[in-house]
Amino acid sequence: MSHQQSAPSSVYNLLTMQSNPAQRRFAFIIGAIVTLISFICVPFVRVQLGEMQAFQPAVFSTVVCFELITAYVIYSQFKISRAPAVLALFAAYLFSAGMSLVYILAFPRVFAENGLFNSGPQTSVWVYALWHLGFPLAILLYLRLDSKYGDVRYSARKAKLAGWYTFIGIIVLVSICTYVTTHYIEHLPTVLSQGKLSPAFIRFVGVPIVLLTFITLLVFYFKTRAKTVTSTWLCIAILALMLDVLIVLCGGGRFSVGWYVAKWNSFVCSNVVLAGMIYEFTKMYLRMADLFRKVKESEYNYKELLGESQQAERIISEQNTIIEQMLESSHEATVMCDTAGRVIFANRRVEVFFEHPISQGDHISSYCQGMRASGAAFNEVIEAYFNQSIPPFLKRISRVSLTGELKHYECYVNPIFDEGADTLRGHLFGFRDRTEEExxxxxxxxxxxxxxxxxxxxxxxxxxxxxxxxxxxxxxxxxxxxxxxxxxxxxxxxxxxxxxxxxxxxxxGRQAFHFQTLNAAHLLREIVEQWQGKDDHEIELHVLAEEALIYGDEERLMQVFHNLISNAIKYSPGKTKIDVTVERADGAVSIQIQDYGLGIPVDAIDKLFTRFYRVDNSDRRKIGGTGLGLSIVKEIVEAHRGTVTVDSELGIGSLFTVRLSESWEE
The missing domain is CATH 1.10.287.130 (Signal transduction histidine kinase, dimerisation/phosphotransfer (DHp) domain)
Structure with missing residues (x-):
């Protein structure tokens, strides 16, 4: 784990909050009640009760919701602490929520006679087993990571990536479990016969899960001693999970006393940690509100409230992290300097804009060497500002990028003063990219x-x-x-x-197109006839495929070919011949318009379809034009999913080729 940061100061959160004796006593009482109810019901587990078909969906919809909420709350604590071990707890509850959802969806006669996902009567039992096996394993993984990497903290970026990897990994794991227990159920041993679990399943699957969960409970308690709020309630959750499996192994069919008690234990396992966290969240909020009131009421209680104010300082530290993240996500490059112009903070956008790194302690004027502002060196403008020769400014600057492109920016600088005081703390430089505006x-x-x-x-x-x-x-x-x-x-x-x-x-996007199947040969004949003899030009139409069908808007395509033939006439002064060819090739129709006029320079071909672009020479300036015609041609042809290309030689002529499809395949 070399890519992680080690030994930072721990962050205040529910996972590290110490539990007091009263909290532990309350948790013990809850655990005792759950255990007592389970053991009292053992002699009656096989007693059948009335069938409540809605009971199963109602309980497990609540279970899934509670476990997802618990997973989210734990992940929020991970975002604060960034401790790798916390991800294991997040994974445990996310896995449990996913398997709970698959369990209820695959359960017979809830949503389908044999359950969803092509499942059968055996699927829900195997899903149940994998679910109750995965949770204690995740708890043991949490203990291992906490023991080995307890002092390790991810960076913000690594924490985000680790969170995503964990989330995706659990989704993949749940999907694999679902696929195996549905599509390969016939290859798994039969575990349920006439509503009863098979002895082999009880001996080789059920009992090992109970033993694993019991061992997990003992190891977890002796490792943590239930010292924190979260570990206290996790002990109860593991206990409820163990009792859930134990009751199921005692026998009893669906809708028996044992079946209902097992579902009760699943419910307790899913919500007990969340309930404890919500309770502590509420207490934390009340303490913060009371602390704020005390600070406002009297300053002379400052020493007495110093210990509680440390909590507020940690919250401020978290807020600073949020502000830093906001600056990192800004589209502007932001640099904060001290009073001497040395860099205190710079977001990643600075390096993106100016193509070389900036570090704490660098002087902002040195970093800005090579930039220009209104004809002057920008670093000299910055030095003049720090010498108090000029006031805070807003200037447009420019620089040449590593690729040789001229980039334009707008830079503003503001001094930073203490709130309500005149003490100068530093300076804020902001850079906005305005190359596109230029x-x-x-x-x-x-x-x-x-x-x-x-x-x-x-x-x-x-x-x-x-x-x-x-x-x-x-x-x-x-x-x-x-x-x-x-x-x-x-x-x-x-x-x-x-x-x-x-x-x-x-x-x-408001141009309406009315697409239909058209005969390109007929379309071009009509257009050629309209231009025949224009400025003494002879237009010859060569139809190599009479059935050249295209899919398009007749009016817009006529506009395209009128424009191209008009240009061919306009840019071939002194030449009288123009060839128009219609042919089919590779499932498409090609229309070629060849003139023998001025031709186009090689360096102008790439820009020919750009708006307002016109080849800059005296011959063409006399002809006139807006430079919009070919850009409109390109827009219309591309709206027809076609292409328009040009091949030209200066002084020889130009060949424009439009390729259009016979039909569109969606």
Missing amino acids: RMDEMKNEFVSIISHEIRTPLSSIMGFIEILATRSVAEDKRVKYVETIHKESLRLSNLINDFLDLQRLDS
């Missing part, structure tokens, strides 16, 4: 730039020609030309607005 700002600026150009240009043309038509008398041929220009620019403006609206609907 990227969005750049996109917004690019968006504004494009909008200002792409909207202003057609608007200026429209307004200019309308003003000419409104204020001057022009010849008919010029009037027609002006109106055509106005119409053309209006369409351009309308298309731009539609692109923005389409993109917004796709982003928000």
Whole structure:
């Protein structure tokens, strides 16, 4: 157990709270009553009583609930103490709860004639045996761990992992026991015949369990002497478990006196520890409330209340742990420094942000070397702050990551003063990652730039020609030309607005798709006919598969191919041929649109489907566009579970390929 922390100061909890003589006497009385009831009933165990079918589910639903609650309470104590041995107690009650649940589900005529899980009349008996065997073994494991690793305490992270491993391990163990006792029940010895336990089961299973439980009780008592609250009530729980099995071995069928008494002992075993813990929780709360009242009433009782206030100090220590955990889970990097700027605490987010570790005692200004703030070195800004040259600040800083990416952060610093006093205790530095915000700002600026150009240009043309038509008398041929220009620019403006609206609907998930089976060849013929002769371009359609069926939204797919053919025409000035090919391959339909125009630079292909991206050269700037068309194409194709790719060579042309499925298999 080398990965654990050893010899820390013990934390105050119910597992270490000392029991007083009154508590032990009360527990002894409860144990004596349970034992007396069990032994008084021994001569009458075979007496049959009335059948109460609801008794079994009612008792065991309570048993399962109590044991799960007890397991949770013990686990909460483990989170405080982080002692490995406590996990064994948690496992004992979690295992008992799981096996109790399987027992009642597999019990005949409770939920099904032969029980659930394909069980039979033998299953519940074997589940009962494994259940009552596992609990004392877990108690012995607890004693062993407490003896060998009593001073060991897990770190917070190791404690969390150990808790999860224990939880998952018990679930797996209960599942294995259930599987074996249901699916392999025919391979296990017959233990129940005509409602009676077989002699072999009593001799080789029942009696050893009683002896094991009795030995566990003796060992547990002599090891612990019932000195703590938990150990006192665990003695009673082990006793009730032993009496439960002992009564069952004395005979008697279901709904006999012995059967009912055994269920009573199961009930006692499940809730006695929980009842004791709840009682002590209540007492602890009352003592804390009384302590708080006394502190408020009078300060002169301080020395008298000093011993009780140590308990409050431990609670504060736990709260500090909670605060530390909250800081660790924060999305901000947080660093607390003393008055000289040396690091007192830093959460893990600091190392994640800045890619190198920070330790207690490091100076914050040295750690921040290499960062920039408004053109100045950030470590110099920090030193100026500690020299009181500048007040507490909020600044944007940047640094280059190990991968060469420029990262942006926002840093704020606040001095920490004593509450109600002017004594400076330290400084709190907070770092917030705003790299994504910077990227969005750049996109917004690019968006504004494009909008200002792409909207202003057609608007200026429209307004200019309308003003000419409104204020001057022009010849008919010029009037027609002006109106055509106005119409053309209006369409351009309308298309731009539609692109923005389409993109917004796709982003928000409000774009409705109406999927149906379509013939790709028919769809492309209709689109090609609309673009045929546009700007003197000849579009040739090559249909290699007439039955090229695709599953999609007709209107949206037409938008995709209109956009791609429009781009092919637009970016092949001086060239007149465009090839459109429809073919089937590997259960999918491939639509290829080939132009022989400008082509695309190699370094631009990866960014081609990014919003607002446009290849930056003079030839394309003359053509215009928003850089939204291809991003919309990609969004629509991916919504159809398809792909769109491009293969291009500068000055030779570009080939866009859209692959769509013939059908979707859910």
